[in-house]
Amino acid sequence: MPLIFDIKRFSIHDGPGIRTTVFLKGCPLVCMWCHNPESQSSALELIFRPDRCIGCGACVEVCPGEAITMEEWRSITNWERCTHCGDCVDVCYTGARELAGREMTVGEVLEIVERDRPFYEESGGGVTFSGGEPLSQPDFLEEALEACQKVGLHTALDTSGHALWEVVDRICPYVDLFLYDVKFIDDALHKKCTGVSNELLLDNLRRLAELGHSIVVRVPIIPGVNDAPADVQALGRYVTNLPGVTRIDVLPYHEIATEKYRRLGREYALQNQLTPSDNVMQNIACMLREFGLEVRVGG
Ligand code: SF4
Ligand code: SF4
Known part of the structure; x- marks a missing residue:
C-alpha cells in the first residue's frame, strides 16, 4: 500500500489555478536543502x-x-x-x-481531491502529485493519475525525474503538465548536493521535451549553492535548447525545515542558510530571460 505523507488543499504554487497537492513518501535523492525531510524515507x-x-x-x-x-x-x-x-x-x-506517512488507496485520495472540484473549475486548477519523488511509487501513481484524468481533473506531476525511462513513459499519458525540478547542470555539484548523478533526470527531461509534453522547469535557488552566474547560465543554455520548453520557475530557498529535522531526530545540513533576497532572485530571472525564456519567480 502506498504511503502518503500529506495532502494539501488550496495550493497555489504547484501548477495552474487552485490545486490539491498529494505528497507521496520516498525519494531517491537526498537534497541538502530538502524542506520535507519526512518525505525522504519510503517507510513510516x-x-x-x-x-x-x-x-x-x-x-x-x-x-x-x-x-x-x-x-x-x-x-x-x-x-x-x-x-x-x-x-x-x-x-x-x-x-x-x-x-x-499514511497508507491510502487511490479511491481515498480521489475522494479528498474531488472535494474542491468547484475551485478547480473556477480557477483552471486540478491535482498535483508531489513528494518525495512520486515516480518512486509508480503503480500507485499511474493508477491515481489515470483515475484523476478519467473524472476530468487536470493533472500535474512535480518530479525530479530520477526514475527509469520505462517508469516515466508509463505515466506520461496521464500527466497534463510536468513540473520538472532541475537543481544543477553540473553533474559533480548535483552528486555532491543530492547524492545522485543528474544524467538520468536530464535524459528523461530531454525525452519528454522531444515527445512534446507540457513542461515547466523548476529550480530551487539556494544562495552559495547554485546561484553563481555560471550555474544559472548553464541552466539557461540547457533549457533553451529543449524543444518546446519555454518557461522556468525559480523558487527561493526558505529556511523552514530546521525544526522538522529536529522532530525526526536528524541534523539539518543547511542550518543558518539564508533565503535569497528579492534582488538576487530578480537578477537570476534577468539572466535566464536573456536566453529567451519566460521566467517566473516563485512559480
Ligand atoms: S519510540 Fe519506541 S514505541 Fe515509539 S516508535 Fe520508536 S520504537 Fe516505537
Ligand atoms: S510523555 Fe509526552 S510524548 Fe509520552 S505519551 Fe505522554 S505526552 Fe505523549
Missing part, C-alpha cells in the same frame, strides 16, 4: 514534538525498544534505538508523537 517514521509533551509517561511504558526515557517533565527519544513501530503514537493523546 516517528515524529516527536517536545513542545506538546505533558510528561504523562505513557509512551515509556509501551516502547518495545526502550527508546524513551523521562527527563524532568517530558519524554526523550533515543533515535538510535527507535524502530518507528508507532506503539508510542497510539498512547500519546496530546499529539506529541505521530507517524509521518
Whole structure:
C-alpha cells in the first residue's frame, strides 16, 4: 500500500489555478536543502514534538525498544534505538508523537481531491502529485493519475525525474503538465548536493521535451549553492535548447525545515542558510530571460 505523507488543499504554487497537492513518501535523492525531510524515507517514521509533551509517561511504558526515557517533565527519544513501530503514537493523546506517512488507496485520495472540484473549475486548477519523488511509487501513481484524468481533473506531476525511462513513459499519458525540478547542470555539484548523478533526470527531461509534453522547469535557488552566474547560465543554455520548453520557475530557498529535522531526530545540513533576497532572485530571472525564456519567480 502506498504511503502518503500529506495532502494539501488550496495550493497555489504547484501548477495552474487552485490545486490539491498529494505528497507521496520516498525519494531517491537526498537534497541538502530538502524542506520535507519526512518525505525522504519510503517507510513510516516517528515524529516527536517536545513542545506538546505533558510528561504523562505513557509512551515509556509501551516502547518495545526502550527508546524513551523521562527527563524532568517530558519524554526523550533515543533515535538510535527507535524502530518507528508507532506503539508510542497510539498512547500519546496530546499529539506529541505521530507517524509521518499514511497508507491510502487511490479511491481515498480521489475522494479528498474531488472535494474542491468547484475551485478547480473556477480557477483552471486540478491535482498535483508531489513528494518525495512520486515516480518512486509508480503503480500507485499511474493508477491515481489515470483515475484523476478519467473524472476530468487536470493533472500535474512535480518530479525530479530520477526514475527509469520505462517508469516515466508509463505515466506520461496521464500527466497534463510536468513540473520538472532541475537543481544543477553540473553533474559533480548535483552528486555532491543530492547524492545522485543528474544524467538520468536530464535524459528523461530531454525525452519528454522531444515527445512534446507540457513542461515547466523548476529550480530551487539556494544562495552559495547554485546561484553563481555560471550555474544559472548553464541552466539557461540547457533549457533553451529543449524543444518546446519555454518557461522556468525559480523558487527561493526558505529556511523552514530546521525544526522538522529536529522532530525526526536528524541534523539539518543547511542550518543558518539564508533565503535569497528579492534582488538576487530578480537578477537570476534577468539572466535566464536573456536566453529567451519566460521566467517566473516563485512559480
Ligand atoms: S505519551 Fe505523549 S505526552 Fe505522554 S510523555 Fe509520552 S510524548 Fe509526552
Ligand atoms: S516508535 Fe520508536 S519510540 Fe515509539 S514505541 Fe516505537 S520504537 Fe519506541
